[in-house]
Amino acid sequence: xxTEHFWLNIGVWGLLATLLLTALLHAxxxxxxxxxxxxxxxxTIFTGDRDRASVIxxxxxxxxx
Numbered sequence: 001x002x003t004e005h006f007w008l009n010i011g012v013w014g015l016l017a018t019l020l021l022t023a024l025l026h027a028x029x030x031x032x033x034x035x036x037x038x039x040x041x042x043x044t045i046f047t048g049d050r051d052r053a054s055v056i057x058x059x060x061x062x063x064x065x
Contacts, residue, residue, distance in 0.1 A: 018065025 028034045040050075042064075043057025 014065055015062070018062055021065070022061070 022039070025034070025036070025038060029037065037054075037057075039057035039061040040054050041057065042060045043053030043055070046056050046060075047053050
C-alpha cells in the first residue's frame, strides 16, 4: 500500500464515521433520547446566533472528523 493510498483511506473512513455518528446523534434527538447537539455546541464557541452556530458547528464538526 502506498502512502497516498493510506492517507486517502484514512480520510474516507474518517468522513464516513463522522457522517454515521452525526446521523445517529440526529436520530437520537429526533426520537427524544437526547437534546445534545455536538455541532451546535461547537458553533456556539464562535457565535451567539443559534442559526449560524448550527451551520458553523456542522462545518467544524465535519472537518474535525
